[in-house]
Amino acid sequence: MTVRHLDDETLSAHLDGALAAAAGAAVEAHLAECAGCGRRLAMLTATVRAVAGLPELAPPRRLDLSFLAASAAEEPRAGGAASRADNVVPLRRLPAWAVPLTAAAAALLIGLPLLGGVPRGGGAPSTAGAPALRHIAGTPGLSLFYNGLTTAQAAPLNAGSGLAQGTGSGGPAADGIAASPTAGPAALGAPAPSTTQGLPTEAGAPRAYDAASASRTFAADGLTLSMSVDPASAGVGAEVKVSGSVSASRKVPVRALSLFAVSADGQRTLLGQAALPQGSLDAGEGATFDVRWLAGSTAEGNGAGSYTLEFDVDLPASASTPAHADTDARRCTVTPG
Amino acid sequence: MGATDELLLARCRDGDGEAFGALLERHQAMLYGLAVRILGDRDEAMDALQDACIKAWRAISPHGAGAAGGDHRGGAFRSWMSTIVSRTCIDRLRARRPLTALEDEEGNILPLPDPGPSPEMRSLAGEKARAIEAALRALGADHRAVVLMRDLGGLSYEEIAATLRVPLGTVRSRLARARVQLQGELLRRDPDILETPA
Numbered sequence: 001m002t003v004r005h006l007d008d009e010t011l012s013a014h015l016d017g018a019l020a021a022a023a024g025a026a027v028e029a030h031l032a033e034c035a036g037c038g039r040r041l042a043m044l045t046a047t048v049r050a051v052a053g054l055p056e057l058a059p060p061r062r063l064d065l066s067f068l069a070a071s072a073a074e075e076p077r078a079g080g081a082a083s084r085a086d087n088v089v090p091l092r093r094l095p096a097w098a099v100p101l102t103a104a105a106a107a108l109l110i111g112l113p114l115l116g117g118v119p120r121g122g123g124a125p126s127t128a129g130a131p132a133l134r135h136i137a138g139t140p141g142l143s144l145f146y147n148g149l150t151t152a153q154a155a156p157l158n159a160g161s162g163l164a165q166g167t168g169s170g171g172p173a174a175d176g177i178a179a180s181p182t183a184g185p186a187a188l189g190a191p192a193p194s195t196t197q198g199l200p201t202e203a204g205a206p207r208a209y210d211a212a213s214a215s216r217t218f219a220a221d222g223l224t225l226s227m228s229v230d231p232a233s234a235g236v237g238a239e240v241k242v243s244g245s246v247s248a249s250r251k252v253p254v255r256a257l258s259l260f261a262v263s264a265d266g267q268r269t270l271l272g273q274a275a276l277p278q279g280s281l282d283a284g285e286g287a288t289f290d291v292r293w294l295a296g297s298t299a300e301g302n303g304a305g306s307y308t309l310e311f312d313v314d315l316p317a318s319a320s321t322p323a324h325a326d327t328d329a330r331r332c333t334v335t336p337g
Numbered sequence: 338m339g340a341t342d343e344l345l346l347a348r349c350r351d352g353d354g355e356a357f358g359a360l361l362e363r364h365q366a367m368l369y370g371l372a373v374r375i376l377g378d379r380d381e382a383m384d385a386l387q388d389a390c391i392k393a394w395r396a397i398s399p400h401g402a403g404a405a406g407g408d409h410r411g412g413a414f415r416s417w418m419s420t421i422v423s424r425t426c427i428d429r430l431r432a433r434r435p436l437t438a439l440e441d442e443e444g445n446i447l448p449l450p451d452p453g454p455s456p457e458m459r460s461l462a463g464e465k466a467r468a469i470e471a472a473l474r475a476l477g478a479d480h481r482a483v484v485l486m487r488d489l490g491g492l493s494y495e496e497i498a499a500t501l502r503v504p505l506g507t508v509r510s511r512l513a514r515a516r517v518q519l520q521g522e523l524l525r526r527d528p529d530i531l532e533t534p535a
Contacts (some may be wrong), residue, residue, distance in 0.1 A: 012513035016487070016493055037389065046531040047520040050469045051488035056366035059386065064359060067391050068354030213497055270424075270499040279413070 006030055006037045011044055222250040227259075227311040237322060244311040247286030254281050254313055259291055262308040271309075342414045349397045357394055368422050371490045372475060375426040375482050382407050385429055389422040396421075419490035423482070426499045430478055465530055472522035480515030485513055 005013075006027060013019050014027045031038050081085060224243045243258050259271040272291030339359070340348075346355035361368075367384070373382035373391075407531055486492045486500065495509045523530050 007467075008517050009513040011508050012516055013509055016494070043520055043531050044516055047516050047523060048488045050465075050523060050530050051473070051484055051519070054370065054469060054489060055466060057370035057373060059369040059383055061383060063365060063387060063390060065354070065358050065361070067394060068357060156505070247433050260499075267502065268498070268504070269502050304375065 006040075011037070011041050015041065015044055015048060025208060042200035116188045131136065189298060222248050223254070223313065224249070225311060225313060227309070229309060242291050242309055246281070246313055248281035250283045252281050252292060253279055254287075257287065258312045259311040260312065262310055346397070346414055347494055352398050354394075357388055357397065358534065360414050361390055364418060369418060371485060372426050374420050374470075374485050374489065375423065375431060377474065381429060382426070385425045386422060389418065389425040392425070393421050407473065416491055419486075420500065422498050423486045423490055423492060427482060427500055430482065436442055465527060468527040468530060472519055472526055473521045476515060476518055479511065480518055483508065483512050484515045484519055
């Protein structure tokens, strides 16, 4: 019987407490019997400690804190890489929300077609190009998507289903999932006609996208998540306002809110992130934040195509989690299949 | 001792600039240390830190909210600011070289421009620290950044993934490769660093 040693990636992840419980136990069992892997882990640990132990360094000059004096009405803008300067956005606390509770989970997604590049000719994209949305990770049944590219209909992902496509009726789902391509966050209803193909048209103001919104309650977590996409201005490559809101029905530990754009090839771009320093929401309390995104712009440049917008709520790690493995995003991912 | 980070953060949410200044004063050496090691350039690191501070203040002040992201290494502000500083540095790295570079699986694309024997480098305690700095500089920018974000900045895998805009699995594999490469560089320079206590 041959001994299969632990690879570097496994050792590194084990060092960070980033392995699943079963995998971690298997690693421990191997380490108990394999001195060679034990030595490799010790070396890797020493390497990590060497970096962690590097001294702090005093800045060579004083920080310019004149921006602190600016009024809220004249918020300063960071220089340098301006496109990312907007990725940290204000989080504002909302008045108490009275929200019903029905379901369970902590991530919400809206997929919508976007054109961020050079306008193409009019007309709808072919069905062949329409993405099927596939639930590939996370807890089944926790995701919601709106596939405007294909049918402009909303369809919930059913619990346990490996594949879902935008062919549903678009009305509120039985378990309380609902999405609307045109209505506000609280307005759920029938899908809009298939006029949101995401392509600029010759008549009227060209639209690179349409408004979309979704809301869902997660009873087990005591959370309700809502997100919306608002075409802040018309035109190809125009700005989109993406908002994410969360409210709590009881005291819930919530650390951070994040909005992502996920391209068809799976590239995930953080659009904005906000955090709750107190680390929790009280019963009836809510928080929201929004980002303005130049539609289709990502770290890789400007790309036309279909994007999924994702709203994640990061919950604190469980008490038993090692210090560094500190995020439990309960994230679901939906990508074009 | 003064106010705790938590208390200062609460004051920041009320628009108290002095509280934010106090937090920066408290943590700027750690944050600058992270920035200069990722960027390898003192002036650019200073600019990045300045940018990050403005971004952070914009995030905290207007309507009240702010920091979080991990309770390790002395609290939420430190961790949150580390994430913002890292992101700012990565954006600067991307801006000064091909956009695809950070996505390359092999790393090692851009050698770190040696900032030279800066005053702060000279002030490092002992040969070991200098050897560690040199070993880090020998890594490619991608590998260096991921190691520093994780092991110096204390960012979680998820925070690194969001900062680099790569999948979680890429963070995991890249971090492992970077650590192993760094280990090799340390062995070459000063094997004693890797001696582990019995």
